[in-house]
Amino acid sequence: MDEIAIQFAVERLLARYVACIDDDRLEEWPAFFADPCRYQIISSENYGRKLPIGVFVATSQGMLKDRVAALREANIYEAQRYRHLVSSTLILENARGVVRAQSNYQVIRIMHDGATALFSTGRYLDRINFDGSAPVFGEKLVIFDSRRIDTLLAIPL
Amino acid sequence: MSNGLDLAWPNEGVTRVPYQLYTRDDVYAEERARIFMGATWNYLCLEAEIAKPGDWRATFVGDVPVIVARDLDGSLSAFENRCAHRGALICHKQSGNAARLSCVYHGWTYDLKGNLTAVTFQRGINGKGGMPADFKLADHKRRGLRIATIAGLIFGTFSEATPPLEKFLGPEIVARLRRVLPAGKTIELLGYNSQILPSNWKLYAENVKDPYHASLLHLFFATFRLNRLSAEGGIIIDDAGANHVSYSKAATDRVSADYDKADLRVKSDRFRLNDPSLIQGRDEFGDGITLQILALFPCFISQQIQNSLCVRQLVPRGLTETELLWTYYGFADDDAELRELRLKQANLVGPGGYISMEDGAVGGFVQRGITGADRDTEVIEMGGREWRSQETRATESPLRGFWKTYREHMQL
Numbered sequence: 418m419d420e421i422a423i424q425f426a427v428e429r430l431l432a433r434y435v436a437c438i439d440d441d442r443l444e445e446w447p448a449f450f451a452d453p454c455r456y457q458i459i460s461s462e463n464y465g466r467k468l469p470i471g472v473f474v475a476t477s478q479g480m481l482k483d484r485v486a487a488l489r490e491a492n493i494y495e496a497q498r499y500r501h502l503v504s505s506t507l508i509l510e511n512a513r514g515v516v517r518a519q520s521n522y523q524v525i526r527i528m529h530d531g532a533t534a535l536f537s538t539g540r541y542l543d544r545i546n547f548d549g550s551a552p553v554f555g556e557k558l559v560i561f562d563s564r565r566i567d568t569l570l571a572i573p574l
Numbered sequence: 575m576s577n578g579l580d581l582a583w584p585n586e587g588v589t590r591v592p593y594q595l596y597t598r599d600d601v602y603a604e605e606r607a608r609i610f611m612g613a614t615w616n617y618l619c620l621e622a623e624i625a626k627p628g629d630w631r632a633t634f635v636g637d638v639p640v641i642v643a644r645d646l647d648g649s650l651s652a653f654e655n656r657c658a659h660r661g662a663l664i665c666h667k668q669s670g671n672a673a674r675l676s677c678v679y680h681g682w683t684y685d686l687k688g689n690l691t692a693v694t695f696q697r698g699i700n701g702k703g704g705m706p707a708d709f710k711l712a713d714h715k716r717r718g719l720r721i722a723t724i725a726g727l728i729f730g731t732f733s734e735a736t737p738p739l740e741k742f743l744g745p746e747i748v749a750r751l752r753r754v755l756p757a758g759k760t761i762e763l764l765g766y767n768s769q770i771l772p773s774n775w776k777l778y779a780e781n782v783k784d785p786y787h788a789s790l791l792h793l794f795f796a797t798f799r800l801n802r803l804s805a806e807g808g809i810i811i812d813d814a815g816a817n818h819v820s821y822s823k824a825a826t827d828r829v830s831a832d833y834d835k836a837d838l839r840v841k842s843d844r845f846r847l848n849d850p851s852l853i854q855g856r857d858e859f860g861d862g863i864t865l866q867i868l869a870l871f872p873c874f875i876s877q878q879i880q881n882s883l884c885v886r887q888l889v890p891r892g893l894t895e896t897e898l899l900w901t902y903y904g905f906a907d908d909d910a911e912l913r914e915l916r917l918k919q920a921n922l923v924g925p926g927g928y929i930s931m932e933d934g935a936v937g938g939f940v941q942r943g944i945t946g947a948d949r950d951t952e953v954i955e956m957g958g959r960e961w962r963s964q965e966t967r968a969t970e971s972p973l974r975g976f977w978k979t980y981r982e983h984m985q986l
Contacts, residue, residue, distance in 0.1 A: 458926065463765045469917055470765030470902045472926040476918070479849030490845055491793040493932045564768045565897070569934035570926035 420508070427518045427545060428506050430552050435501035438573060443488065446573065447481035451546055455556040456481060458574055460564045461539065472570055484573065494571040496529035499536070514548035515555065524574055537574055538562045577985040579604055588977040589959050590951040593944040596774040602893045609872050609983045610636025613736040615722065615729040617874035617887050618642040618652055620901060622726060622761040623669070630686065631669040634889045635730060640719065641665055642728060643686040646673060650721050652730040653688030658714035688716035724748065725755035727885065743870065744812030750819045750868055753859055754878045760906035764916060767900040769925040773937030775873065775890040778898060781933050782869045783976045785809060785820045785967035786956050791936060794928040808965040815961045815975030816871035822967065824864040852918050855880035869972070871979050879929070881912060882919035894941055900924050
C-alpha cells in the first residue's frame, strides 16, 4: 500500500474503533484486536519511566471479552458514555504488513445526569497487523497524559 | 466541648457517626491540626523511592506539603515543603536528586535536612539592601517531622507525643505488614496511579475499614470466590483500635446457604472468565492467604490481592475531594512468571480495577446522599457494638475502631 492508502486505512480503523466504544457496542470491541495481543492503558508518567503497571492490561482477546463481561454483569458504576476525538495520526513505521502509528485522543465523559467533562487526553501507540483479511491491533497502548483519573475508569479508551 | 467544635457526639458512641463530619469546613481544619499534624504516623513514601543520597520526594501529611529526602550522608529527613521567606513550595516538582533545594521564588536555599543555608543577596548588592545584620539563617530551619521506617516504608509525624512507630502499630499489625514486605527482599517499584475520589477522605478510610461491603459491592470478587465472606479469614485489630488487618484464604471458601439467601445481583454460575490466567495466583508467602488489606490510622493502606502488592496513600484535597495514590511494587528477585502475575492482577485494583473501581464511586454516593442530613448519623452495628478482633468478616468492627481513634484525636 502506498503512503496515502496506509494513512487512510489507519484513520478508518481508528474511526471504527472509537465509534464502537462511543456507540456502546463493547461486545464488538475485542474483535479489533489480534489474539494474542497487547492492550494497555497506562499513564505517560509510568510509560516514560518504564514502570510496567498501568490501569488495565490485556494480553488476549479473552481478557478483553472478560472486561466487557465484567462491565456488563459485575461492576457497579454510574451510567456513562464517552465521546472520543482522535486526531494527528502519524505513521511511524510500515514494514512487512505491520504498521506502527501514533494518534492523539481526547475523551469526553457524559454522565447519565448530563454532567459532561473532559475525562482523558493522551495518545494511542498502535501496532496494526495488515496481513489478515481486516486490519487488527496487535498492540494498542493508551498512554494518558495526566496521572489523575476522576472517580474511576470503567469503559475502555 | 474542649475541641472548640460545636458538635456533640451521639450518646450511642461509635455505632453512630454524625454526617456533619463529612460536610463541615471547620471539622476539616480541625482534622488537619489534631489528626494529620497531631500524634499519628503518616506514610510518606517507600525507601526505594529515595534510595540514593540526594534523592528527595514531595509528599503530603494530610494535605500539608512535605519533603522527604535522603541526605548525602544517607540519613532520612522530612520537613515542611514551605519556604521560610514567603511560604512558597520549596519543591514544586514531585521528585529529584540534589545536594541542596532552592525555592524558585527568591532563591532561598536549604540543605536536605531543612536547614536554611543561604538567602540570596543576604548582604545586598554593592553594599545596598540586603537582610538586616541580625538576621540569622539558623532561626529559619523548616519545621521537621520525626521519621521512622518499617519494612521499607517511611513514616513521619509532626508531633512529639506520637508513640514509637511499632508501638503505634501494635505487634500483630507489624507482623502482617512485614509479611507483605519481607526482610531481605528488595522492593521494586512497578508503577503509580492516582484516583480522584469525589468525597471526604474519611469515606474512603471507612470503606477500607469495612470488610462487610467487600463481597457485596464488589461482585467480581464474589463471583470468582476470591473473597466471599464464607471463605476462611478474619479481622485483627490492634489494642488501640486504630489499625487493622482483614485477611482471607480463597481456597477455603465453602458453599453457604446464607449467601444464596442474600440475593446478590449476579449468580456465580452465569459468569466465567474467558482467560482465567488473570486469577491464577501463586502462594508466594506460603500461608494460603490470598487477600490482606491492612489499614493504618489515618491514611495508609497496604494491600495484597493474590500477587498484586500495593500501598495506597490517601491525600485530602479539600472537604469533598480526596486523592488516592496507588504505588505498586514487586521484588527484585521476582521470576518472569510472578512478575507477569503482578502485572495482570493489577487489573483487579486501582482506578479501573475489577474489584476496586466501585470504591471510587461509592464514597461519592454517600457524599451526595448526605446533603441535608446534618442532624442524622450512620448506623454501624454489624458484628456488634464493640471494636475488637473477630474471626469473621461479616462485621464492622474495624470501622468502630476507626471512630474510637478519631474521637480520641479530635476530642469529640
